[in-house]
Amino acid sequence: MSALRVLVGCKRVIDYAVRVRVKPDKTGVFTDGVKHSMNPFDEIAMEEAIRMKEKKLASEIIVVSCGPIQCQETLRTALAMGGDRAIHVQVDGKEYEGLQPFHVSKILAKIAQEEKVDLLILGKQAIDDDCNQTGQMTAAILDWPQATFASKVEIDNGSLKVLREIDGGLENIKVKLPAVVTTDLRLNEPRYATLPNIMKAKKKPLTTKKPSDYAVDISPRQEVLSVEDPPVREAGQKVESVEQLVQKLRDAGLIVS
Amino acid sequence: MNSIMPLLSQSARLPLRFSCRIRHFHIQQKKLAVELTRIRYPNLKRGPYANVCDADISNFEKLLPGHGRVITDVNELDGFNTDWLKTCRGSSQVVLRPKTTEEVSALLCYCNDRRLAVVPQGGNTGLVGGSVPVFDEVIISTQLMNNIISLDEVSGILVCQAGCILANLDSYLKDHKFTMPLDLGAKGSCHIGGNLATNAGGVRLLRYGSLHGTILGLEVVQASGVVVDCLSSLRKDNTGYDLKQLFIGSEGTLGIITKAAILCPQKPNAVNVAFLGCDSFNRVLDVFQKSKHMLGEILSAFEFMDAASMDVIQKNLKMHNPIADFPFYILIETSGSNGNHDEEKLNKFLETMLSTQLVNDGTVATDMSKIEAVWSVRERMAEGLMHDGYCYKYDVSLPLLKFYSLVEDMRRHLGSRVTRVVGYGHVGDGNLHLNITTPAYSHEIMDLIEPYIYDWVARHHGSISAEHGLGFKKKQFIYHSKTKSAVKLMQAIKKLMDPNGILNPYKTIPDAS
Numbered sequence: 001m002s003a004l005r006v007l008v009g010c011k012r013v014i015d016y017a018v019r020v021r022v023k024p025d026k027t028g029v030f031t032d033g034v035k036h037s038m039n040p041f042d043e044i045a046m047e048e049a050i051r052m053k054e055k056k057l058a059s060e061i062i063v064v065s066c067g068p069i070q071c072q073e074t075l076r077t078a079l080a081m082g083g084d085r086a087i088h089v090q091v092d093g094k095e096y097e098g099l100q101p102f103h104v105s106k107i108l109a110k111i112a113q114e115e116k117v118d119l120l121i122l123g124k125q126a127i128d129d130d131c132n133q134t135g136q137m138t139a140a141i142l143d144w145p146q147a148t149f150a151s152k153v154e155i156d157n158g159s160l161k162v163l164r165e166i167d168g169g170l171e172n173i174k175v176k177l178p179a180v181v182t183t184d185l186r187l188n189e190p191r192y193a194t195l196p197n198i199m200k201a202k203k204k205p206l207t208t209k210k211p212s213d214y215a216v217d218i219s220p221r222q223e224v225l226s227v228e229d230p231p232v233r234e235a236g237q238k239v240e241s242v243e244q245l246v247q248k249l250r251d252a253g254l255i256v257s
Numbered sequence: 258m259n260s261i262m263p264l265l266s267q268s269a270r271l272p273l274r275f276s277c278r279i280r281h282f283h284i285q286q287k288k289l290a291v292e293l294t295r296i297r298y299p300n301l302k303r304g305p306y307a308n309v310c311d312a313d314i315s316n317f318e319k320l321l322p323g324h325g326r327v328i329t330d331v332n333e334l335d336g337f338n339t340d341w342l343k344t345c346r347g348s349s350q351v352v353l354r355p356k357t358t359e360e361v362s363a364l365l366c367y368c369n370d371r372r373l374a375v376v377p378q379g380g381n382t383g384l385v386g387g388s389v390p391v392f393d394e395v396i397i398s399t400q401l402m403n404n405i406i407s408l409d410e411v412s413g414i415l416v417c418q419a420g421c422i423l424a425n426l427d428s429y430l431k432d433h434k435f436t437m438p439l440d441l442g443a444k445g446s447c448h449i450g451g452n453l454a455t456n457a458g459g460v461r462l463l464r465y466g467s468l469h470g471t472i473l474g475l476e477v478v479q480a481s482g483v484v485v486d487c488l489s490s491l492r493k494d495n496t497g498y499d500l501k502q503l504f505i506g507s508e509g510t511l512g513i514i515t516k517a518a519i520l521c522p523q524k525p526n527a528v529n530v531a532f533l534g535c536d537s538f539n540r541v542l543d544v545f546q547k548s549k550h551m552l553g554e555i556l557s558a559f560e561f562m563d564a565a566s567m568d569v570i571q572k573n574l575k576m577h578n579p580i581a582d583f584p585f586y587i588l589i590e591t592s593g594s595n596g597n598h599d600e601e602k603l604n605k606f607l608e609t610m611l612s613t614q615l616v617n618d619g620t621v622a623t624d625m626s627k628i629e630a631v632w633s634v635r636e637r638m639a640e641g642l643m644h645d646g647y648c649y650k651y652d653v654s655l656p657l658l659k660f661y662s663l664v665e666d667m668r669r670h671l672g673s674r675v676t677r678v679v680g681y682g683h684v685g686d687g688n689l690h691l692n693i694t695t696p697a698y699s700h701e702i703m704d705l706i707e708p709y710i711y712d713w714v715a716r717h718h719g720s721i722s723a724e725h726g727l728g729f730k731k732k733q734f735i736y737h738s739k740t741k742s743a744v745k746l747m748q749a750i751k752k753l754m755d756p757n758g759i760l761n762p763y764k765t766i767p768d769a770s
Contacts, residue, residue: 037624
């Protein structure tokens with residue numbers, strides 16, 4: 001089998017180290033002036049693609065991001081890590097707020113077909129909405145097999161051997177290519193982009209597209225009713241003795257006499 | 258993996274990879290008892306102080322009513338008696354935990370009358386044995402003095418108690434768009450009072466200057482119990498002697514700091530970090546010079562590490578080198594108000610560095626998580642060194658041209674008798690951290706290092722302690738960096754402010770003879 005053409009999704013999300021603040025009108029969270037970075041699971045996807053290319057298992061890595069103009073920074077980072085070219089599907093403002101996994105999967109599926117890719121690697125979820133849907137939906141739209149929550153991926157003569165992280169432990173599966181893989185945390189440790197590659201990335205091709213170029217209607221299918229802070233954790237109490245502890249538990253109705 | 262719970266736990270697991278910048282101070286609480294200081298240093302003589310008796314304990318309990326404020330439990334005392342480096346251990350029998358200035362005053366008044374020696378203690382993260390007792394001094398801990406009193410959102414002046422943990426202050430300030438003017442590896446444990454008493458330096462000194470400039474006021478309790486209120490929060494105040502300066506860096510020998518007014522800079526909107534590899538130390542200096550030229554006002558840190566340091570990070574802490582292997586590494590941080598401007602400057606700088614081949618390779622971190630990961634390579638050095646066994650820690654100021662020669666010279670001088678000799682530090686401030694490790698403490702090695710290293714530093718007109726202070730371990734070498742007349746004046750001041758010498762005895766300055 002010849003080397004694979006790989007498509008990697010790179011979502012721009014609020015940096016995981018930022019303390020997220022909910023807007024007072026409960027329509028969402030503050031994003032203006034907030035540090036953003038590449039979704040950590042997408043970084044892992046990126047790293048996996050680069051490792052395939054280094055082993056000559058992949059021939060080209062195309063990176064794609066859907067969202068506002070700043071997504072191009074995320075794409076440049078992906079190119080600096082080792083991507084070959086980038087596609088930015090620009091979606092701004094209100095439209096972006098309503099952009100959902102369903103739309104993104106349609107766009108990704110279209111790109112996968114247009115670019116004739118053999119493998120689509122996505123993060124298992126984005127750390128902002130925690131949807132964990134895009135990979136699965138894309139596979140469904142393309143009617144490709146899916147290998148989700150991958151913690152090990154091996155290419156084996158036209159198919160993939162994937163070790164999946166599941167509730168009970170680990171699962172070994174084999175899927176035929178073309179396929180969609182979503183990455184779990186332990187798949188690899190992403191590299192740092194080196195200075196020479198950061199410089200080179202600036203000159204790599206980046207194409208800007210619109211959802212309409214792929215004939216995808218991005219009118220929202222869901223309505224966000226409200227976004228709220230998690231409940232504040234109540235302070236603990238100190239007790240002086242076991243008797244007091246038992247009494248407290250009893251008062252709270254957590255144990256019966 | 259489809260239920261909600263695993264999703265939550267996955268997010269919670271992320272920080273594992275981007276391990277955080279806070280030095281973990283409690284990892285080494287092993288059973289191994291550290292040799293008592295009075296045994297390791299047999300020539301030491303206990304001063305003419307009273308012994309703590311049962312009546313004292315009950316009096317302390319009267320002065321500090323409530324649970325857990327007078328600690329006498331042997332197991333609990335151990336942590337207070339032993340320094341973080343596991344190099345000094347005292348045998349104090351009591352820890353006092355006041356909450357207010359009045360309580361500190363009452364305690365010192367009592368101890369002074371009784372001639373009980375006292376050691377003030379903050380987060381106990383000091384590196385020269387200054388924060389633990391030498392013999393059986395009473396420990397006064399600032400642990401419970403952790404209230405933030407006020408923040409003026411216009412001027413950025415923060416007033417707080419001495420026991421506030423540095424990282425907590427910084428995260429409090431973050432919500433108000435300010436930041437602490439100092440930052441150091443021990444931030445998760447160290448108390449601001451201890452930072453002030455030792456005039457801590459750290460990685461932001463290059464940008465915001467020393468604490469002598471950023472501290473506007475202090476409230477201090479003298480040995481007699483008298484409260485000295487210099488808690489001014491004015492930028493300008495030329496009325497009489499600037500007494501607060503005396504306490505900054507006095508290492509608890511002149512008084513106990515109870516409150517501070519700190520001038521806090523605006524939190525920068527944009528922070529970028531570059532981690533670079535260099536072929537020689539001279540190149541490091543060239544890059545430093547160029548960075549001042551090209552990054553100027555946004556340069557907020559310039560740190561270096563040698564290959565031996567990186568080895569510690571990789572072997573002892575199992576962390577990854579962000580770039581390829583090089584003899585020297587540089588960490589540059591920029592902080593500014595406009596991310597795009599900063600990035601443009603940094604990019605231009607880095608392009609120049611690469612094209613002139615001053616730098617061979619490197620990486621840039623703009624994501625917060627990456628920035629933290631890169632910083633942790635530098636900030637967890639002290640922790641990594643501890644894994645070797647015993648760490649002989651030196652912190653010297655040297656003219657930049659002689660900066661790294663000391664490390665090379667020590668390597669030749671000690672040869673294979675030691676596990677390693679590593680050099681890292683704040684190039685921007687001319688401050689080298691030289692660390693030598695061995696599997697266990699050895700008198701012979703110590704004799705090979707000291708006074709050799711101090712003579713070397715004095716010969717090159719450096720300072721034998723740039724930011725760690727003198728504490729217990731280095732006080733006898735003060736003359737390498739200070740004249741006789743200066744030390745004499747220090748002794749006179751000490752005598753005046755603490756006539757009975759109860760405050761942090763055996764430390765910082767030699768006794769007047």
